[in-house]
Amino acid sequence: MPRTKSILRYPGGKTQLSKFVSNLISINKIKNPIYCEPFSGGSGVSMELLLTNKVNSVILNDLDPSIYSIWFAILHDTDKLIDVVQSMHITMDEWYHHKDIYSKLKDIPVYDFRLAVSALFLNRTNRGGIITGGPIGGHEQKSKYSLDCRFNKASIVKKIYAIAEQRHRIRLYMSDAKDLINDVLLQENPEQLFTFFDPPYYKQGQALYKNAFNHEDHVALAASIKTMDEYKWITTYDEYPEIQSIYSEYRLFTYKLRYSVNQFRKANEYLFASPATKLKSFDKVKLI
Secondary structure, X not given: OOOXXXXXOOOOOOHHHHHHHHHHHHHOOOOOOEEEEOOOOOOHHHHHHHHOOOOOEEEEEOOOHHHHHXXXXXXXXXXXXXXXXXXXXXXXXXXXXXXXXXXXXXXXXXXXXXXXXXXXXXXXXXXXXXXXXXXXXXXXXXXXXXXXXXXXXXXXXXXHHHHHOOXXXXXXXXXXXXXXXXXXXXXXXXXXXXXXXXXXXXXXXXXXXXXXXXXHHHHHHHXXXXXXXXXXXXXXXXXXXXXXXXXXXXXXXXXXEXXXXXXXXXXXXXXXXXXXXXXXXXXXXXXX
């Protein structure tokens, strides 16, 4: 399982692509790079690039209030969040408590510290990091894996501190990706910005993400992405003919990525890039 500098476990997380993306930024000769993930989720790549100083700053965005709230709490309620994490009891009673809080607050359109705490608890204690999934070890806790096996408090606190110390290099938004493109990304310098679009899966998205897309959503997103063709960007997708059709005007690449949602597997994915982006296989990513 890839190690990540993020405090979140995330289904389909792309931490494994960090070196590949870093190399793309290098070969595209981007000076003082600003790196953006419009579907940030766990932000594994963002945190790896930022905390190893491969980029100057990052733009994070997630429309899901629970994910946005976690990142906002890390950046702006740091000490309060750390105190709560350190005092947490990782029990099934707490799991039910946080599940109830999450269910009540998950659709509020603003930051909420309570939602941040409950979403973080569920992310660290649910199978595959799926906030709406079931607890690791099952409700009866009879598995060899216990509820707290992915909840290393010392590690989480260390990561929170490391990220919060770089808050001056992080911009955080809770916008629809299309709005982020129009209102934020198209205002950036094309010579500095590199964007990695990692939208919800075309087929599995409904089961994994709160803000899943239907076909029309994917088409609308693609239309917005295409307005950024003078910028450097890549987008990755699960391998389905519908996606190939939506991005038919771009050269199609495939690559394999190892996942651990439910079970370890290697899956082919599509990768597309703007005409302005130079691509090259690197590290674990072999483009075909």
